[in-house]
Amino acid sequence: MAQSANPFGVGYEGHPLFGIGYQIFPYEIGAVKLGVEAGLAGRFGGNTNAEIWGGVVGRYEGIEIANTVRIVPSFTFGLSHVTKTMNGRERRNEEERDGNAGTLFYLGPEISFSTVSRPDVELFWRLHHRSGAWGTLGDMHGGSNANVVGVRYNF
Template sequence: MGFRGWATRAFVALLGVMSLTGAGLGQSVRDTDPTSLQTVFVFGGRYYSEYIENGLNPFKPAYENNYFVGAGYQRFLPGDWHQWRLGLEVGLAARFGDTTSAEMWAGGVARFDGIVLGNVRISPAITLGISAESGPVGVETVHAQEVPGGGDPALLFYMGPEINLSWADNPDLEVFWRIQHRSGAWNTLGNMRDGANATAVGMRWKF
């Protein structure tokens, strides 16, 4: 079985695990610690052909005809430091549009839960790690050709800055906006400078 077939089956299995987990989250979220140690999330978005900073305004980028849907799991260390929390994240995404491919990533996540405005908690977070893919997506192919000697985007660094919103009466459910970023970090990996960037929205469940 090729990487694409394996990744597709793993993605379906991960969604199945999340659906079973979700069945156990029916208790009142008021009875659950808002700083729960584990989370699962689903999200989706669209790739754009510019550098990561152009996605900070999601209405600005030149979007491609390439999209993704994904899911992930986070596990945090017990406790916090002045509302800062540290943990690990793994994720898997199916990408489609001009081409079809799969992406897997894993890394560390840092999150700040100290911004509360009325009944709304705003939690900025960032994930840093490694991303592997079964094939390039969109402008990633162009970036690989721009580098003298050619680049290989199969294994690159991953970065996922995001903003989370949750509510006081439902702290274990949140919505978020994230930039899905892959790059070689100035030719450190794969002889690549930039890889691919997408803006995304999603939902996360804490337990």
């Protein structure tokens, strides 16, 4: 996972990923927000398939620089399900372990940026990570990673 944390890398071994997600935060403790997230993505190239994920998410909204820029780190933990395994690392891992990468754990460390005057519009980078957590799910020791860049509108 750490080797994939390159925001300038191409996700899923050169296969593009396009998605949409939704977050809701019913709990706040100071600058920390706790909530849930759900998302749906299309994974293209090689063999096109769909991915759905969901999980719990925490955000820290307490970092401001010069009363101008907001930096918000967050982390999502949950499950991810795909309709078909991607060619490349994900498929190789299945074959090596005789595993199943259909449903794996989902981890989404993220950092987002916005202005203090427009905190409702954020630019974000996320490491979209799927993992079997050392064989816990699907007898998989690895899954796949993608570097994701996006725009979020908070309403």
